[in-house]
Amino acid sequence: MLTLTNVRKTFNPGTVNEKPALLGINFHLDPGEFVTVIGGNGAGKSTLLNMISGVFPLDSGSIVLDGNDVSRLSEHARARYLGRVFQDPMRGTAADMQIDENLALARRRGQSRNLHWGITKAERAEYIEALAALDLGLETRLSDKVGLLSGGQRQALTLLMATLQAPKLLLLDEHTAALDPKTAAKVLELTDEMVNKSQLTTIMVTHNMADAIRMGNRLIMMHEGQIIYDVAGEEKSALKVSDLLGKFEEAAGGEFANDRMLLG
Amino acid sequence: MLLALQGAVSQGILWGIMVLGVFITYKLLDIADLTVDGSFALGGCVSAVLVVEMGVDPWLALIAGTLAGVVAGAVTGLLHTLFNIPAILAGILTQISLWSINLRIMGKSNVPLLKVTTIFSAISDVTGIPQATVSMIVGILFAVLCVGAMYWFFGTEIGSALRATGNNEDMSRALGINTNTTKMIALMLSNGLVGLSGALITQSQKYADIGMGTGAIIIGLAAIVIGEVLGRLTPGKLRSFWSRLIAAVVGSVVYFLIRAIVLQLGMDANDMKLLSAIIVALALAVPVMWERYQLRRSYSKGGE
Numbered sequence: 001m002l003t004l005t006n007v008r009k010t011f012n013p014g015t016v017n018e019k020p021a022l023l024g025i026n027f028h029l030d031p032g033e034f035v036t037v038i039g040g041n042g043a044g045k046s047t048l049l050n051m052i053s054g055v056f057p058l059d060s061g062s063i064v065l066d067g068n069d070v071s072r073l074s075e076h077a078r079a080r081y082l083g084r085v086f087q088d089p090m091r092g093t094a095a096d097m098q099i100d101e102n103l104a105l106a107r108r109r110g111q112s113r114n115l116h117w118g119i120t121k122a123e124r125a126e127y128i129e130a131l132a133a134l135d136l137g138l139e140t141r142l143s144d145k146v147g148l149l150s151g152g153q154r155q156a157l158t159l160l161m162a163t164l165q166a167p168k169l170l171l172l173d174e175h176t177a178a179l180d181p182k183t184a185a186k187v188l189e190l191t192d193e194m195v196n197k198s199q200l201t202t203i204m205v206t207h208n209m210a211d212a213i214r215m216g217n218r219l220i221m222m223h224e225g226q227i228i229y230d231v232a233g234e235e236k237s238a239l240k241v242s243d244l245l246g247k248f249e250e251a252a253g254g255e256f257a258n259d260r261m262l263l264g
Numbered sequence: 265m266l267l268a269l270q271g272a273v274s275q276g277i278l279w280g281i282m283v284l285g286v287f288i289t290y291k292l293l294d295i296a297d298l299t300v301d302g303s304f305a306l307g308g309c310v311s312a313v314l315v316v317e318m319g320v321d322p323w324l325a326l327i328a329g330t331l332a333g334v335v336a337g338a339v340t341g342l343l344h345t346l347f348n349i350p351a352i353l354a355g356i357l358t359q360i361s362l363w364s365i366n367l368r369i370m371g372k373s374n375v376p377l378l379k380v381t382t383i384f385s386a387i388s389d390v391t392g393i394p395q396a397t398v399s400m401i402v403g404i405l406f407a408v409l410c411v412g413a414m415y416w417f418f419g420t421e422i423g424s425a426l427r428a429t430g431n432n433e434d435m436s437r438a439l440g441i442n443t444n445t446t447k448m449i450a451l452m453l454s455n456g457l458v459g460l461s462g463a464l465i466t467q468s469q470k471y472a473d474i475g476m477g478t479g480a481i482i483i484g485l486a487a488i489v490i491g492e493v494l495g496r497l498t499p500g501k502l503r504s505f506w507s508r509l510i511a512a513v514v515g516s517v518v519y520f521l522i523r524a525i526v527l528q529l530g531m532d533a534n535d536m537k538l539l540s541a542i543i544v545a546l547a548l549a550v551p552v553m554w555e556r557y558q559l560r561r562s563y564s565k566g567g568e
Contacts, residue, residue: 053438079440086434094431097424105428108421109440115417118424161439 001201002029002169007051007061021047023225024061029169033232034195034202034216038209038244043222045205049171052203054078066168080110083162083200085155085175092158095147099138099157102146103127106161130160134190152183156190163194170195172204176211188215209241223251265528270396272524276517277403278464279483283491283516284410284509285333285457286484291508292418293430293450298355298481302362303336303455305477307462309366312375312472315382322383326463333459336362337451344451345444366474373474382467399468406464410457411509417453418505426450482540483519489547491515496551519543 004027011019022044029035037045050056052063054075062071065081086092093102104119104127124142131139134156138149146154155175162170172191176184188211195202206212212219219236221229221244228251231239282304289297307329314320314328336358343354367373381389384402388395417423428436429446436443458480466472491511526539 074442075437076440076442079438082438084438091432091434092438094428094435096431097427101424105424105436105439105441111440113421113425113441115420115422118419118421 001031001033001066002052003027003062003064004052005062005064007048007063008059009047009051009056010059013059021225022051025225025227027220027227029201029203031201032199033218034200034204035218035220036212036216037203037205037220037222038207038212039222040248042224044225045222046173047225048222049084049173049203049205052078052169053082053084053171081168083109083167083170085158085162085170085172087174087177089151089154089158089178092161093146093149093154096145098143099131099146099149100124100127100142102157103130103161103164106164109165109167130164134160150183152179152187155179155183155187159187159190159194163198163200166198166200168201170200170202172202174205174207177207191215209244213237213239213241213244221247221251223248267396268524268528269521270400272520273517274396274400274403274468275465276487276520277400277407277513278468279461279520280403280407280487280513280516281410281464282458282461282480283484283487283512284407284414285454285461286481287488287509287512288414288450288454288457290485290488291430292427293447293454295351296355296481296485297337297340297451297454298352299336299340299358299362299451299455300355300458300481300484301477301479302359302366303333303458303477304462304465304480305366305472305474306336306362306369307333307459308466308472308476309369309375309462309474310459311463312377312466313369315380315467316375316377322381322386322467326383326460326467329463329466330456330460333462334452334456336459337453337455338448340455341448341451345447363474370472370474375472377467377470377472382470384468403464403468406460407513411506411513414509415506422446422449479537479540482537482544483516486540486544486547487516487519488512489515489544489551490518493547493550494518 004025007022007025009022011017011021025048037048039045047056051058054070054073054077058071062069064070065078068081070078070081084092094105097105100119104123107123127142128139131142136153136156138153138157146157149157159175175191176187179187191204192215194200202216204215213236217236218230218232219239220227229247282300286297286300289295310332311322311325311329314325315322320328340354340358343349343357344351349357384395384398387393387402388398391398393401418427425436425441426446426449428439428441429443429450433443436446462477465476491514494514495507495511522543523536523539527533527536531539
């Protein structure tokens, strides 16, 4: 489904701010895999997702998605394969547009847009059903502006928008990090539901190690632009937070994992 | 006085077409496009030269003025999207170059349309209605047409994508919208309307002048904010899209009424630019002050 070959990225090359972010990532994801990604700040987790979604151009290497080499495609062209949810709930939705308008935009992801009416009656019925499944009471607020919703509601809506038209790959970039614990739990629950319903291939970046172990069927740990640990299946589900902390310690060169890794 | 006010109303409506153009970039795309000053004069110059020197049908000259505006918008769009020049600077660059281009087009700084047929004189000749009234009626017709067309367009898939781009670019790209394309379309449409307005004004006032677009963007912004303030004062609050468009045109009429009244009261015409700037600053400041007042009042109620 997704194959990264020797993907490299350095920010601000040739300047004092030079920052190697990804040091030749090789990574393969099979259809239906749900991988969680952990690692300290600056490990390259978000950069990895941004490279896959085309926010920044590659320095070298290739990215093959669903059999298509997308390495040189622009961000909007790759969107046809990808559903994305960002850390900031404000980034995933258009605040001044209505809930149904946002959904209609998402439903047309990857399709050519023309002068047909932007949203049809039949769609609205579909949206009411999908919103009702979120259980947040949004199904009666179709023509409310999204800016009126809470962060958690917006994030749930973004998640729905990302999966409304089943993506080849779902990218979740710390999508619960900005939410309060209760709302975060709700959004994670919805994530699980949606991924399971359509057997979506998913990459979820998180800072919460317990979530990383509990969710999905594979886990990778990143450190300084490299994947340093990759487990799947039973070995993964048997992991404990202490195991992961041990791995962090190992990666940090014997020293105890610092605050940045634990709290960041 | 009454005559001056009627003139102000029709002027306000014809300029209202330009305000609709500014609405696209300022309210929907969220950029202040300074091309407007240049493309307004461009629309006027092109239609004047076509009618006066080439004997072109005044209706065709309107279309040509519109297309010239579209091209000007495309230039700003290319500077902005292809070369990543900030939108404001891209607009200034186009605006400055249009000053020279407009002079080249006219060959002088001013082209009178006194002895030629304009759309307004033609209609007046056929119907017998005085030209001042014709200006108003034609203005209203054009405004209604433009509002209708914009209401339709911004409801379509492309129009929605354009609104999304102005709202949240990251999201738009993540949803597969080519934001460079939508920005180009917005700038072209916007300046097309501005060019049309310039051409209409030229035919209505019977001259094109190199300086006719100077400060147009300020008039556009003033009209939009006046319209919004008026909308806020109405009971229904005017939230729907078409009412926001109509409010922009009404704002333009109110702007020109204010202008006519203060000129009538004996203000020096040269002070008009200062007054325009003050109107814009006030119109932008009032909502902010109002919110601050509301906030303070809600605090002082307190205790709940």
